[in-house]
Amino acid sequence: MVWVNLGNRWSVSMSEHAPSVDDVWEENDSRELESSTADIRRIHKKQGYLDGLMRAKESSLQAGFDDSFPKGADLGIAAGYILAQLISHKDDNLLQQAKQELNISKVLSKKYFTSTLEIEGDEHPVIREWKDKVTGLK
Amino acid sequence: MDIDDVYDIENVLDLEDEYYDEGYKEGQDVSVQEQYLEGMEYGYQTGMQRFLIVGYMKGLIDYWKSHLSQYEQVVSLKTLENHLNQAENVLENISMANTEDAVREYEKAVLKTKNKIRVIASICKEQWKINDIDDFVKEVGGQLQASENLDDMW
Numbered sequence: 001m002v003w004v005n006l007g008n009r010w011s012v013s014m015s016e017h018a019p020s021v022d023d024v025w026e027e028n029d030s031r032e033l034e035s036s037t038a039d040i041r042r043i044h045k046k047q048g049y050l051d052g053l054m055r056a057k058e059s060s061l062q063a064g065f066d067d068s069f070p071k072g073a074d075l076g077i078a079a080g081y082i083l084a085q086l087i088s089h090k091d092d093n094l095l096q097q098a099k100q101e102l103n104i105s106k107v108l109s110k111k112y113f114t115s116t117l118e119i120e121g122d123e124h125p126v127i128r129e130w131k132d133k134v135t136g137l138k
Numbered sequence: 139m140d141i142d143d144v145y146d147i148e149n150v151l152d153l154e155d156e157y158y159d160e161g162y163k164e165g166q167d168v169s170v171q172e173q174y175l176e177g178m179e180y181g182y183q184t185g186m187q188r189f190l191i192v193g194y195m196k197g198l199i200d201y202w203k204s205h206l207s208q209y210e211q212v213v214s215l216k217t218l219e220n221h222l223n224q225a226e227n228v229l230e231n232i233s234m235a236n237t238e239d240a241v242r243e244y245e246k247a248v249l250k251t252k253n254k255i256r257v258i259a260s261i262c263k264e265q266w267k268i269n270d271i272d273d274f275v276k277e278v279g280g281q282l283q284a285s286e287n288l289d290d291m292w
Contacts, residue, residue: 037153044154045161052165060170064177065184070234072185077193079186079278084197087267088205104186104279117178 011062068117075107078127085134094133101126185234187279188244192229194275195251198267199226202258213261221261225254 079102086095100106107127112120203222206215232247233240252271259268 041157044157048158048161049165052162053168056166056170057173060173061177064174065181066236068178068181069185069236072182073189073234076186076189080190080193081197084194088201108182117175
């Protein structure tokens, strides 16, 4: 799976790794196929199933991405704002500390999210903590 | 080939379509919650990375606006305020949606505001606030590689 941005929206593409019929259905298809209705049904239903599955997965990935993208943007705006305020106030100690604590890997740590990837509570606790610190500088 | 042969081929093709559609519907009905959550992880990451710089520029503007008197000696406050208001207006209109139009507008707006911020920083003799802006954003947000394995993060 890859995420691509071709000058427009971020989109998911699973086509590179889309399994073929043989990858998923463990049967020996090398034998001569009989031209019976049963064979036609089996072959075409399998391919339809795989195509439907891949399409559903792609659209679910995209839906998840689209739903959380603005929430991630909110976090990014808040973190960037805090860092700019700290640099403007020339508080290098707090700035260095904030760079560590507001790093994407810390902010997006699973411990701050529910099992359905919603932020626990009203506001991200690390963001709230730093907002309070910055307010104190003014 | 006589007419009966053609009729038989058409029947077979209809059947193929029918069976394909039957399979397609079954495939679509499989649970996709796992993929939805995986998409959410990428969305959070990409959204945060893309908008760090927006927040950073908002933070700079707010500081300048609330400390205008500091710059009286180096620039006309009216000029400075005009620059700040223009930059602020561009940032306020950036959409956070992941649509084709919004992403295209984002690129334009960020570039425009960055240029405006450079002018303001230069006027205020505070280029140090923006000299390393891209490295700064990368340091906090990481490289924009949404296809990376996010296991460590999530």
